[in-house]
Amino acid sequence: MSDRIFRVIVRGVFDGLTPDQRAGLLARAAEHDVLRAAFTPEGHLSYDLTARSAFTFRFQDSGEVEEDILDATERAESAAKAWLTERGYGYKNLRSQAEDLSQAPLGKRQRRAAAQRNG
Template identity: 55%
Template structure:
């Protein structure tokens, strides 16, 4: 799942703190994890993306898992005092993603 949004009304100190930690949140380190992985490039634009890994046993669980990811992202921002806006989320069912040549070889 990805949860995207925009930082809102950052103070100069908040912006400086984000810039200081930007290397740790570069897209090169993006990963789908249970705890969530945050990426942003505050020097060029105010947007952020959280990447979460989750499991849904049934289709009806997808809504719950996605809502939990949005809640986790909002809590991370709020706990650090960052205002945000325009949270959106997208969930991909990996069982529906076609396998590439390597994946087909591993199954065979």
């Protein structure tokens, strides 16, 4: 049973888009707006080509132990590369950041709720 949730962000920059590719991405921009961004197992892509050529994929994965975050990061990077490559989109400067939610600090409301449960 997996008890750790990992959130992985893969960032990069579109590189060498053709005018048709750019037009296609702009036509689907509403689907990929940052305001609709979510962490999903299959990955959610967001970008704003009118502002800059950067993109972000957000992935959610899980694992048993803390070290599984490395495999989750590798899977996320591979999935992002595959998505881009399958569509013929060039990219550069790919980098990833992962977070184990079991290690994330609790927010004020979460601390208050935990104190009420325990006290």
